[in-house]
Amino acid sequence: MIKCPKCLQIDFVQKAGITRGKQRYFCKDCDYHFTLPTPSATTENKRHHQVTIMDIAHQLGISKSTVSRALRGHSDIHEGTRKMILDLAQQLEYQPNPLANALLKSRTNIVGILVPEFRHYFFPTMIMGAQEVLSKAGYNVMICQSDESYETEMANVKALMSSRVDGLLVSVTAQTNNFDHFRAVLRKEVPMVFFNRVCPELETPQVIVDDYNGAFQAVEHLIAQGYRRIAHLAGPNSLLVSRLRLNGYRDALQKHGLPLDPDLVIHYDLSEEKARIYANYLLSLPQPPDAIFAINDPTAIEIMLVAKSRGVKIPQELGIVGFSNDPVSAIIEPSLTTIEQPVWEMGRQAAKLLLEQMEHPHNVTHTLPTKLIVRNSSVNLRP
Amino acid sequence: MIKCPKCLQIDFVQKAGITRGKQRYFCKDCDYHFTLPTPSATTENKRHHQVTIMDIAHQLGISKSTVSRALRGHSDIHEGTRKMILDLAQQLEYQPNPLANALLKSRTNIVGILVPEFRHYFFPTMIMGAQEVLSKAGYNVMICQSDESYETEMANVKALMSSRVDGLLVSVTAQTNNFDHFRAVLRKEVPMVFFNRVCPELETPQVIVDDYNGAFQAVEHLIAQGYRRIAHLAGPNSLLVSRLRLNGYRDALQKHGLPLDPDLVIHYDLSEEKARIYANYLLSLPQPPDAIFAINDPTAIEIMLVAKSRGVKIPQELGIVGFSNDPVSAIIEPSLTTIEQPVWEMGRQAAKLLLEQMEHPHNVTHTLPTKLIVRNSSVNLRP
DNA sequence: ATCAGTTTCGGGAAAGTTCCCGATAGTTTT
DNA sequence: AAAACTATCGGGAACTTTCCCGAAACTGAT
Structure with missing residues (x-):
């Protein structure tokens, strides 16, 4: 019958219920419960084994x-x-095995990068710059894109945090108004650096460009070219870059004694569809603008396509200036006047700043210069 | 003097060397070596602690x-x-803590994606497609870009493997001729799926588009438009897509009784500079081509820019067809005729295939359809 | 031989989970 | 009431590495 593993006797053993499908026994003599060992355990289960x-x-x-x-x-x-x-x-x-090490030291050597999108030139280039310095410092990179959705952004932050990243590089979405998910990061003392689309109400280090002066230059250039009724297709008010560029736009107008027409300033969510809609709207106004300063190059390009489809001549009837110097702006016809920003360098600086934060946290803001690049979309031929 | 921690006597204790700067003692009675405990150990070091x-x-x-x-x-x-x-x-x-779990199960729930670049439309879109299905399946994504460098590619594969990714999605560089680093992945039985730029000499599942037929259609379209001297700016011979598209080009010429002029077929490394150089070369030939089929849209666009700068009229004097339907091809003037491929879907399929591989490895090739999109760069106005 | 000092090595804890399996206590059946 | 069974819980191993600290073996010097 059944032998008790303790006393090796069979006389005192009796059945004692079933646990998880297996017959259980009880040795009255030893006062000991036991089950028979499963035969499957005998098979040498080598399985795939990383060398340790x-x-x-x-x-x-x-x-x-x-x-x-x-x-x-x-x-x-x-x-x-x-x-x-x-x-x-x-x-x-x-x-x-980096996992064992990470578990022991609680550092993964991974930094998370969170961007709204990477279809266009800006964020991929930024990421490449960041990757350049991060991989040199021994860090891997986990990239998430929020697709301009606040919900996705929250989910991504959560995923990145649950992956125990050692740091975070973030550019927020156009619709982010609540920053609690970033406060949670701060609470866990995970270093975080914002770039481009920053978070002024959070005390975090950030890397931005001189948006105000860039915008100022852009609009001043349009004025110098003789444009007088200059519209601004702006980003959402929640983004600091929108507000700064708007300020630059406004102050340039003011400096040159031009009125600020509220009808000519439109905030939008940075989506392609809305860009087209508002471009059409502006060009359909009873008194349409003779120039448009766009929040960024993709927006400017959408405006140009709309204008062209409506037969509006650029730059004669409509001057356009963008922001970022997306490579497409040099390809499109007429070529797009824009504000260049050192995108790659922004990525590098942001990464460097993050590495510094890991050593000793300190709150700084790096502001990089911008530069006006004049092309054909804004050269008014009428003197 | 010094008390032995065992017997609490001091009579038998004597010095017994120094280890790491600390005085060591020996109790003759207990036959026991010991050092004095460091006082620093008493300080309560709470430090930052994740809740477990x-x-x-x-x-x-x-x-x-x-x-x-x-x-x-x-x-x-x-x-x-x-x-x-x-x-x-x-x-x-x-x-x-995912690290503990990963260590235990030896799965990280991370998949690596390795692409040659992500400046252009193709790979970012592909990645987004892949991310869509992977994140739904609970996987995070680690993206590396090899920058078209074989060395970087090897380093990236190594880094990804050392990060213990659960799977790999790969598109090789233009200069990859040796595949040992991928064989190492296979040897460790890490599932791997190639997409777009695949590796025919490795027995791995892959996702490609119908490159041959796409190229065939493209060239046949040019022929139908009346172009007769059609050049092909091809990718490097190491890439299967280059060879397939070249085959499509060749067979289309043959079908319509056009000669294959070896001087009109140029292999290059997919860099922007080389594209410009070879475009100039082709247009400087004593008998220049009257049309060019380019391996992809970025190449076609470089050719267009060169042609425009030389005053060559498109499509009248030079027809151009690209491959991929990069958004820029619709923006550039004249708009670029191209072969559309379902990029996003490719990403999804590749990710799905990878997930399947993790369940049960099997070697399959998914081939997705292509579609000719006729725009203005190839519509020959001469009948 | 005895002792001080040095060099090199081993044992064990710790990191946070999951999983196996035995251990109770309580419940139902015979 | 004994036997059979169920529901719920606890203990410990395992995953891999690093680090602390004691142990052994050695080298010279007395």
């Missing part, structure tokens, strides 16, 4: 500590032993 | 197993206990 520090230790008949020391380049080790270990490690293609 | 499953267990006076069961939604648990645990977890903002 223990494998090396066993093969060499030494302890894992010694192997770890050799691999990590510590000092308390014999030169011959180190060489032996290093050789075997290479031969076995040993790769340290 | 153990915190919940302690606060509730239950075991970690029970907490785990409640959180994972297992069955062996009382409904009241579960609720209590879930409530406290929410209150403490408990987030499970």
